[in-house]
Amino acid sequence: MIKAFVAENDRLRLVGDLAAEKDRVVWIDLLGPTKDEEDAVERLIGIGIPTREEMEEIEISSRLYVEDGAFVMTATLPAHADGDRPEMLPVTFVLAGHRLVTIRYHEPRAFQTFPMRAEKADLGCTSGDTILVSLLEAIVDRLADVLERGSREVIDISQDIFHSKEKKVSDRDRDFQEILHRIGSKEDLVSKIQDSLLTLQRLSGFLANFVGRDPGDKEIRARVKTLSRDVTSLSDHASFQTQKITFLLDATLGMINIQQNAIIKIVSVAAVVFLPPTLVASVYGMNFDVMPELKWFFGYPLALALMVVSAVLPFWFFRRKGWL
Structure with missing residues (x-):
């Protein structure tokens, strides 16, 4: 044109x-x-x-x-x-x-x-x-x-x-x-x-x-x-x-x-927090005939309390350090 x-x-x-x-x-x-x-x-x-x-x-x-x-x-x-x-x-x-x-x-x-x-x-x-x-x-x-x-x-x-x-x-x-x-x-x-x-x-x-x-x-x-x-x-x-x-x-x-790092940090902290309770639960989940704690009247609540304390302590430590 x-x-x-x-x-x-x-x-x-x-x-x-x-x-x-x-x-x-x-x-x-x-x-x-x-x-x-x-x-x-x-x-x-x-x-x-x-x-x-x-x-x-x-x-x-x-x-x-x-x-x-x-x-x-x-x-x-x-x-x-x-x-x-x-x-x-x-x-x-x-x-x-x-x-x-x-x-x-x-x-x-x-x-x-x-x-x-x-x-x-x-x-x-x-x-x-x-x-x-x-x-x-x-x-x-x-x-x-x-x-x-x-x-x-x-x-x-x-x-x-x-x-x-x-x-x-x-x-x-x-x-x-x-x-x-x-x-x-x-x-x-x-x-x-x-x-x-x-x-x-x-x-x-x-x-x-x-x-x-x-x-x-x-x-x-x-x-x-x-x-x-x-x-x-x-x-x-x-x-x-x-x-x-x-x-x-x-x-x-x-x-x-x-x-992404924040998400990974949360996942890592959660894994560390729940690792001690998992260890306690694993110990008392073993099938051995000789385990004195199995006959205790307060064995079950003691195991639960131990798992809670082992989870709270790492969480408290991380918060004090400012990692959370």
């Missing part, structure tokens, strides 16, 4: 026929393009656009390069990032003259919200480079929103770990299982956002070397520098979130170990 936009009064307007408006088009957005659509755009901009396989290459030379005066830049962006399992696919930006061409195979939120804002508000979208910078700013804002949501959820997880409302051991076990699942989901989300920010950091550095080279384009250069600083700041924040998630994972495993 092809979406073509023209600039009118510093705003973008979607046009239905690319061929009829080809001289005025400043942004061409390709979503899952067919071969015919790729050929039509290549004839218009005069260079070949990368295929999906080429977009998925990870080496920098395949993602950031100059071809016949056009700048080709590829970044990995998330889609459906409102959940914990965003779809991560590459998006290519081709800055050819006064036109911007974007090639993508999924629906990042910024590609839905930015055209609507640029159509209603004056964002200064007059050419390909201004559109590219504004679009990248919208993408970074979206990633910041995703990270903020993840940060709030990480705080909620921390509260659930250290301030659990459940008192029963079985309920806490179920809570910890759920918490481990939530921690894994947040780690996956943050790591994907980090990967996206890394590609945007490289892209912004590459773009800063070429965009706004004319003396009158100081504003564009300043916006690109601000964009690069924002990406770096978000990357640092994502690294902090990764460390926080790792700490919460270690803390959860530690709480599980403490809980």
Whole structure:
């Protein structure tokens, strides 16, 4: 699918026929393009656009390069990032003259919200480079929103770990299982956002070397520098979130170990407490003909009292030592 936009009064307007408006088009957005659509755009901009396989290459030379005066830049962006399992696919930006061409195979939120804002508000979208910078700013804002949501959820997880409302051991076990699942989901989300920010950091550095080279384009250069600083700041924040998630994972495993050790301690103490009574009962349960205590009138209550005392004394000793 092809979406073509023209600039009118510093705003973008979607046009239905690319061929009829080809001289005025400043942004061409390709979503899952067919071969015919790729050929039509290549004839218009005069260079070949990368295929999906080429977009998925990870080496920098395949993602950031100059071809016949056009700048080709590829970044990995998330889609459906409102959940914990965003779809991560590459998006290519081709800055050819006064036109911007974007090639993508999924629906990042910024590609839905930015055209609507640029159509209603004056964002200064007059050419390909201004559109590219504004679009990248919208993408970074979206990633910041995703990270903020993840940060709030990480705080909620921390509260659930250290301030659990459940008192029963079985309920806490179920809570910890759920918490481990939530921690894994947040780690996956943050790591994907980090990967996206890394590609945007490289892209912004590459773009800063070429965009706004004319003396009158100081504003564009300043916006690109601000964009690069924002990406770096978000990357640092994502690294902090990764460390926080790792700490919460270690803390959860530690709480599980403490809980298991408490259960084992109770079982061990119970075994030690009931060991002396078991020994007494075993002695008087032996079948020998000569056992003087068998003829005693108070033999039975004495054996019971001995078992009770032998159980109470270890329990009292453990409590005094603070082991219980």
